[in-house]
Amino acid sequence: IRRLNAEIAAQKRRSDVFAAIAEFRENMLERFDWKSLQSTGSAMQNMLQIPLVPPRKRQAFAASLPFASLPLAYLLTFALLWIALFRDSSYLVMAALLAYFGHIYLDKSPERGGKLHHWMRESMLWRHMADYFPVELRKMNPDTEFPAGNVYMFGYHPHGIISVGCFVNFATSATGFKKLFPGIDIRLGTLEFNLKVPFFREWLLRMGIISTCAEEWSRLGSGHCARWCSRVLGCTPRCKRSYIAAP
Secondary structure, three states, X not given: OHHHHHHHHHHHHHHHHHHHHHHHHHXXXXXXXOOOHHHHHXXXXXXXXXXXXXXXXXXXXXXXXXXXHHHHHHHHHHHHHHHHHHHOOOOHHHXXXXXXXXXXXXXXXXXXXXXXXXXXXXXXHHHHHHHHOOOOOOOOOOOOOOOOOOOOEEEOOOOOOOOHHHHHHHOOOOOOHHHHOOOOOOEEEEOHHHHHOOOHHHHHHHOOEEEOOHHHHHHHHOOOOOEEEOOOOOOOHHHHOOOOEEO
């Protein structure tokens, strides 16, 4: 009796699957009017032209990602600390965190031009972010040339709560900085504190973002790349010295 009941249940499952497939086929035929080869081809073409994710949603996701990166970095750090203190009896996580914190303290790359990875600057993600606001970069006088061998400091104003225009224009290639200023190796600057936040700093450094401490600027001023900076009016003395960038 048990074997018979099992066979009946299996047969029922098979019939349910076949019925679902047949129902799906009927729905597709009815929805797309697949009655002939020509109509089927045109229906498939229309389907392929519809983006899986609407452009506005892609742009909104790209714009939200940089804003979410800092709190996510804090959450990841606190989660790893909690695991190291209360869950990891082998102390491997604690040892890895201590080694990483020591690396952050001793690392001088924020003062030496960062760890720029060009593929991160040229990601399609930043183009979606630029289209969301939108953000554009224009040269007031198209005939003005900036020889690549000189050192430059570009000013950005206004600062705003979060300098989205500054980031998109000078930390990414989304708005065509390379075409407008060929040969200039731009570096964006931020507060030194941002380059001390675990994990968040790794993203900033690989975007070519550097520290804006006085020692860094004096070193960069005697280097071989352009400089870009911005002063914020009406803020604390420390914020007034937070120069937003450097080519």
